[in-house]
Amino acid sequence: KLMIKRFKFVFLVAIVFISSCVSNSYLEPRPIKIEDSDPYLHKASEISCPNNINYFYRVSILQYDQSEQNVSCGYGALIGSEPMVIAVYIYPMWKDNSVEKPQKQTLLKHHFNSLLQLIESNESDFVLLNKSEAHLNQEAFNGSGLEAEFRFNAKFSEESHTINSHFKLFYKDNWFIKYRISYPADKIEKSKSIIDLFMNDFKIS
Numbered sequence: 001k002l003m004i005k006r007f008k009f010v011f012l013v014a015i016v017f018i019s020s021c022v023s024n025s026y027l028e029p030r031p032i033k034i035e036d037s038d039p040y041l042h043k044a045s046e047i048s049c050p051n052n053i054n055y056f057y058r059v060s061i062l063q064y065d066q067s068e069q070n071v072s073c074g075y076g077a078l079i080g081s082e083p084m085v086i087a088v089y090i091y092p093m094w095k096d097n098s099v100e101k102p103q104k105q106t107l108l109k110h111h112f113n114s115l116l117q118l119i120e121s122n123e124s125d126f127v128l129l130n131k132s133e134a135h136l137n138q139e140a141f142n143g144s145g146l147e148a149e150f151r152f153n154a155k156f157s158e159e160s161h162t163i164n165s166h167f168k169l170f171y172k173d174n175w176f177i178k179y180r181i182s183y184p185a186d187k188i189e190k191s192k193s194i195i196d197l198f199m200n201d202f203k204i205s
Contacts, residue, residue, distance in 0.1 A: 034061040034071065042071055042090050045175040046205075049073035049088065053201045055194060056086060064091070079194060082187040086198055089178040093171060104171055105144075111176065112146040112169045119167065123152035134168050140205035145170035151185055162186065166195065172204050 038051035056075035070091040134147035164185035
């Protein structure tokens with residue numbers, strides 16, 4: 001049973017990171033593993049990724065460009081007997097500083113809708129459950145963004161499994177902060193409170 005749980009966890013990690021990368025047009029095709037540190041500091045945005053956040057431990061740090069502007073931090077946890085995986089992406093709101101900068105809230109909305117369409121086109125049996133404004137209230141950061149909750153199917157061991165997933169998008173200064181949160185749809189209870197704990201304790205400051 002322990003081996004099955006570990007396999008499910010590794011599988012869910014792979015599903016989340018593959019789907020997240022596919023759905024992010026800002027990512028380069030060949031991610032580079034960043035040397036482990038606690039905490040990892042994304043110097044450009046001054047956002048740090050601790051090794052542990054309540055239930056979660058960090059499983060990866062990746063960069064998607066040569067200048068380490070575009071990075072992700074992956075976190076995983078076993079909640080009871082079931083896995084939950086959170087991927088946090090930090091990347092510039094625009095690629096070219098010479099172009100006119102649109103209103104940030106408008107840019108966030110367009111980027112969110114574009115990514116959600118790509119997620120829908122890449123996930124099997126995609127079902128949108130909810131789409132709404134999102135609010136993040138921390139001691140040093142208060143921000144508004146957008147979020148969606150959806151389900152999709154994935155196969156391993158010749159069986160189909162339904163995955164519940166959340167996609168949240170915020171910005172700080174000139175940086176997008178994107179979250180992908182996924183777990184087995186029919187297994188984890190109290191998922192909202194666990195997600196809220198992570199969102200509060202992953203500090204955007």
